[in-house]
Amino acid sequence: xxxxxxxxxxxxxxxxxxxxxxxxxxxxxxxxxxxxxxxxxxxxxxxxxxxxxxxxxxxxxxxxxxxxxxxxxxxxxxxxxxxxxxxxxxxxxxxxxxxxxxxxxxxxxxx
Amino acid sequence: xxxxxxxxxxxxxxxxxxxxxxxxxxxxxxxxxxxxxxxxxxxxxxxxxxxxxxxxxxxxxxxxxxxxxxxxxxxxxxxxxxxxxxxxxxxxxxxxxxxxxxxxxxxxxxxxxx
Numbered sequence: 001x002x003x004x005x006x007x008x009x010x011x012x013x014x015x016x017x018x019x020x021x022x023x024x025x026x027x028x029x030x031x032x033x034x035x036x037x038x039x040x041x042x043x044x045x046x047x048x049x050x051x052x053x054x055x056x057x058x059x060x061x062x063x064x065x066x067x068x069x070x071x072x073x074x075x076x077x078x079x080x081x082x083x084x085x086x087x088x089x090x091x092x093x094x095x096x097x098x099x100x101x102x103x104x105x106x107x108x109x110x111x
Numbered sequence: 112x113x114x115x116x117x118x119x120x121x122x123x124x125x126x127x128x129x130x131x132x133x134x135x136x137x138x139x140x141x142x143x144x145x146x147x148x149x150x151x152x153x154x155x156x157x158x159x160x161x162x163x164x165x166x167x168x169x170x171x172x173x174x175x176x177x178x179x180x181x182x183x184x185x186x187x188x189x190x191x192x193x194x195x196x197x198x199x200x201x202x203x204x205x206x207x208x209x210x211x212x213x214x215x216x217x218x219x220x221x222x223x224x225x
Contacts, residue, residue, distance in 0.1 A: 034213045043115075043202050043216030044154070089154065098167065099144075099214055101154045 003027060004092050006102025013109050019077040021105045023090035026071065030092040034099070035064065035075050038087045047088070048075070080109045113137075115217035117203050123223045129191040132220045135184055136205030144204040144214060145178055145188050154202075160186065193224045 005024045013019045023033075034049035050057045050064040050073065057064045063076040077084055090102040116135040124130055136143050144159040158168040160180045168178070175194070180186040190197055200221050204214040 032213075036216075043204075043219050046213040046215060049213055098156065098159065103153050 002103070003100035004090055004102045006090050006105060008105060009103070010106045011108070013077075013080045013107065015080065015082060015109055015111050017080050017109075019075075019080045019084065019107055019109070021075045021088050021090070021107070022072065023074065023092075023102050024070075024072045025092050025100075027092070027094060028071070029094040030100075032093040033064070033066065033073050034091050034093070035062075036089040036091065036101075038089065038104075044089055077107075080107075082109045082111050085109050115203055115205055115215055117201075117217035117220050119220060120218060121221045121223075123225065124193055125225055126194055127192040128224075129189065130193045130197075130222060130224075132188040132201050132203075132222070134186045134188070134203030134217060136186070136203070137215055138184070140205035140207055140215070141183065142206045142214075143180060143186050144206075145186070146202040146204065146216075147199045148202060148219070149199045157188070190222075193222075195224045198222055198224050 007022050035047045036044035037047045038044040048059050048062050048064055050066050052068050055066050061078045066073045085108050087104045087106045089104050091099045093099050115137055118133045141162050145157040147155045147157055157170045158178045159166055163180045176190055178188045200219045202216050202219045204216045206214040
């Protein structure tokens with residue numbers, strides 16, 4: 001059973017556009033929601049994370065929007081660049097250390 | 112900080128052989144995780160340790176897989192005997208226990224079993 005559902009599976013965006021990746025969860029015990037970025041041949045790298053007591057967190061061009069009542073959160077990449085082309089994973093953590101990952105979104109930013 | 116270190120980066124072996132993957136977590140981190148990544152199954156948690164103690168190994172696919180963490184700075188994942196379906200990228204990650212700071216991944220070991 002997939003604890004965190006992620007969509008879309010793949011995404012193509014023009015340079016300068018906004019990339020949006022969505023995730024949903026059911027377990028209300030989750031209290032930490034990180035996003036990871038993975039380039040080919042590399043390990044996933046922590047990109048940005050949010051806790052459910054805030055509705056939005058922004059770091060540069062990357063923003064997490066969090067809707068606690070809907071149990072959904074999303075990653076927005078503003079002014080998308082070709083260098084952002086990677087696979088993005090959302091994840092959720094419940095107190096202990098077992099992170100549950102989404103299935104990933106392969107983002108391609110076209111110049 | 113050097114980050115999580117894994118070795119080897121690539122391993123090619125024949126079916127039936129023993130394979131040992133190694134990991135050095137980030138200094139000061141007291142939780143360590145082993146993951147497997149494939150196109151078909153995505154990222155799968157195999158096992159994780161807190162303070163060198165295995166906490167959850169329910170993701171270990173079979174008895175052929177075993178993991179140890181003899182001290183805070185070293186862990187191994189062993190597959191004996193290896194099979195072609197074990198071919199995948201194996202990642203080690205570390206974090207602060209209950210730190211909520213996220214897990215930091217190593218570069219991975221690409222295992223190919225022929």
